[in-house]
Amino acid sequence: MSNAAWFQETFSRIQSELAKVIVGQEEIVRNVLVGLAANGHVLLEGMPGLGKTLTVRSLAQCLSLNFSRIQFTPDMMPADVTGTNIFVQTPEGGRNFEFRHGPIFANIVLADEINRATPKTQSALLEAMQERSVTIGGKRMQLDEPFLVMATQNPIEQEGTYSLPEAQLDRFFFKLLVPDPTKADLAEVVKRTTGTIEPQVQPVATKEEILRMRHVAREVPIAESVLDFGLNLIVATRPNESKVPAVQKYLRYGSSPRGAQCLVTAARIFALLDGRFNVSKEDLKQASLPVLRHRIGLNFEAEADSITQDKIISDVILGVERQDRDPIRV
Amino acid sequence: MNINLKPFLYRVRLLRGWRAFWVGLATSGVACLVLAGLDLSRIVQGQPHWFGAILAAGALLGLFCGLLLPVREADVVKSIDRRANLKDRLTTSREVEADSSFADELTQDTQSKLTTVKPAAIFPMRFGKFELASLLPSVIALAILGLSASQILIPEEKKKELKEVAAMGSEIERIAKPLTDLTQKADAKSDEKRLAMELERLQELMQRGRLDKPEALQQTGELKKDAEKLKVENAKETMASLEQAEDSLRAMEEDRLQQALKDVSPERARELASLSDKEREQAISENQNREDQVQAEISKLQEQIQEAETRLQNQNLTEAQRRQLESDLKTMQEQMEKLKAELAALQEAMQELMKSQEIQDLLKKMNDHPAMKEIQEMMQQLARDAQRAQEGEPQELTKEQIEQMKQRVQELQKDLEELAKELQDPQKMEEFMQALKESLENMGECQACNGLSIGLMQMLGIPVPMPSNALDRMGIDTGLVNKTEEGTPGAGKARPTAIRGQRQDGGKETFIEVRGPTTLGNKTSIPLRQVLPNARKKAENAIDRRKIPKQHEKRVKDYFDSLGQGGK
16 A cells, blocks of 8 residues: 555544544544644634534544643643652652653643633743653653644633733644534534443554654655745735735734745645645645634734634635736637 | 656647737737728728738737747646646646655656546637637728728718719729829839829729818819929920930031041031031032142143253353242242142142041931931920920820830831941940930820829819910911911811821811921920921922912922021
């Protein structure tokens, strides 16, 4: 079996297993798995009770990975996330400092309601997310691979929350908006969760397979012109360089270079999932919304006009597509 | 990557040609539209075939540019990806390195997808909005042209008027034909070409109903003036050419004379040349007599000298007698010298006279040569006609006559070649003939302009000018102007119309008698002495053949007699 076929097969295997417990939300599940395959963290935004936590936990279960959940609250301290050295008495009667691992030391970390934590605590995640390591008391500790942070936040409750700083947001590979389930999905959810039989997720993939998936995804080739298209999407989000009127009017800042990296990586995976061996512009467009929506900053005018990031990104895609014309005009 | 893109490249090239064809057509259509606008506003006279040519040229130029301009393979690849929805497979396949993980799979995938793609399907040859829009300028231009030509929107009365104008246009085409034929020649004059072009333009404008009647008449009038001006200029040039021919002839004679009498001063040569036959004979006779006398005197003097010399040998002579005798002998010898000198001079003069006689004979032979005579008659006719043209009178020579003259001159030239050899001056003869031919050419042009001018005048309803009567022209009232043969005033106007045919006896005719300078005035280009013998002979023949009415015979004789006495 070729790498690409294996990738697709593994991906669909995990997806199918998750579908046993997650009703609807196929897009969210798929994108979460893309984030996993891309070695990227995912920010899930949605109302409570939409299955965000269940999704993450189920994912950990079907991958046979360590899972930990951190419920962020305003009084939470960084040490509550990373762990801390505690003073312990050894059996021999001696006294010593012993490091007690925080919940960050897991393969899949669910950072629930991340925006409830203070910036100080939020920033405790920064190093872990980017460097895959934690430094405590001058000692740097490497996190186990694969390491995936799945953060959730509630878009409605703003009281007592702290918006994530741009640097923090930029470290998330995807930001996924969890939609309300349809009536049919809702009926299925009710049936499954109120009956006597509770579906169980079985491990269907190993840690090694996840790491291999990451490797395979990075080998998907991308043509210069396609890459150029992707970079045009990124550049078009910069208010001072963009030719898209909505960007000039409603954005404070555009995507960072990390956005470009994430865009191309995600597009590679989308290409493989589509059964192709090359990245297309369609893949880039498909990746644009989850990759860029948290990387662009709306200004006050946009807030006033109820303009969303998704709307701006759609305009950006249209603008870039308009410039990308067929070179043969016949 | 080994993917055959040639069918796609050919297809793109073909489509580019197709597209460029329409672009070219649209561009040329816009040009036609501008032309049609200019044509409608009468700034430019557009021809239907111009429109066709412009459109065809534009379309073909576009087609060739489209077919020949290079096509970038990279562009075609991107376009195939886009049009065949290959999701950038082809573009990536061309760039991916052979040793990369997905290279083989990608190539296979691309090839399998590409096999289902037909070049004609993704690059279809359409006839859509763009093509229709490209046609639009051409259609509008042709519609404008058609509308302006159809006269649909013109009221009935105006149409009738335009019909008349169109008829006038056809008439102009007819009467301008001789001139337009002339301008086809390489050496046609620029003014003639310009006039012919103006005529052509006017004719087209009229035939296409682009001019209303007053405008048409006004423009016709202006062209008529031009035609007349050109006619006069041509007439002047004819005269100049004739004068040049005459000068060449005269120079030929003078050269020959000078050559024959090279030891004689030019004054003497001219004096000898001007001698009449009678004077020459008389001079020769007188010279002979004197020569005989001098000869006799010399003989007699020689005897006397011999006798004196014999006597001098006698010993019995006294000194005084001897001296006397010697003195006489000396005187006689001196006299002898003088007589010998006189004899030599007489002999020389005699020789000159004989030579001049010889030259005169040669020149006479030239002037009496039938070809030369015929040519000189032609020159007279041309000069007369040119003078008439200059004075605004209708010409007598027709186009056919001038053509006949040209042919005749060609024929006569061969006859004159022998004569030119005898005169030992073929170059001058050539110059003479050349000038004559030029005058004929000029006269042909003059005649064409004259015909045009008369035609235009008739079209405009202007009366064709009559020859100004002799009284006006000469300022002399002979008392015989416009009188009948009986001397009663003539009815009607005298028209300078050449009528061919045999005059019958009986009936009355109007005639004009003018006594005064010739119509050519100072411009007479042929000396009377050359013309007179021939003219006199012709007049005598006419009287003999009873071509001249009886009552005019005496007048004719008197006229020639008066000329024979030096003219009045």
